Amino acid sequence: MKKTLLIAVVLLAGLLNKSFAQDGGGVRVGIKGGYSVTGWQGETVKSFGEMLEYTDGNVQTRMRQGFHAGAYLSIPLSNGFEFEPGVQYSQKGMVLEGRVPGDAAQFANAKVTLTNKAEYIDVPLLAKVYLGSGFNLFAGPQVSFLLSNKVNVNAGAFGFSAYNNDFEWQNSQRKVDVGMSAGAGYQFQNGLNVGGSYDMGFTTIDEGADYKSYNHGFKASVGFRF
DSSP states (O other): OHHHHHHHHHHHHHHHHHHHHOSSSOOEEEEEEEEEEEEEESHHHHHHHHHHGGGTTSEEEEEEEEEEEEEEEEEEEETTEEEEEEEEEEEEEEEEEEEOOSHHHHHHTOEEEEEEEEEEEEEEEEEEEESSSSEEEEEEEEEEEEEEEEEEEEEEETTEEEEEEEEEOOTTBOSEEEEEEEEEEEEOTTSEEEEEEEEEESSOSBTTOOSOOEEEEEEEEEEEEO
């Protein structure tokens, strides 16, 4: 984890140094952050979902809610085109929720929730094209470095938690995920910007590729370009 944090700091410092080293080149520094919903997809997830159909809805999967935040550079390439490298902290994972069957258990809303809490440093390398004064489309590769990976177990009833604990889950997890990011946004004249993107991993979550599962998710961001 310390090595990954060091890589992120070096990358961010390099981006900022490149920006301030420009002499009127139009390079701008920006910050952004926002809301994320993430999950897993792939053959293993599909097969697992088919198995859950036999639980009569007592066991379900859903996407994990989280956030992301970081910095980026806007580097003009030509009229209406920019290169936008960035570094951001990003929460990912998924949720598995099981409800205890039976009338009494349903009345008590007794359930057990397993949440994969994966934390990454995302490094997107985006090409951005402007369609008009502010509206833009962007896409490009993204490399993600795993900071930590835990599973939270939460069991309770009547809206109260009787057991809540985190467990480390690092042994089989791939430390580097290669994928892509694509989306759309709007850049206001005052520096404020908003955007939405879809991220998809191309490498399996587990290092041995025994389980065909991949990260994916949606991000809604608000930022400011200085």
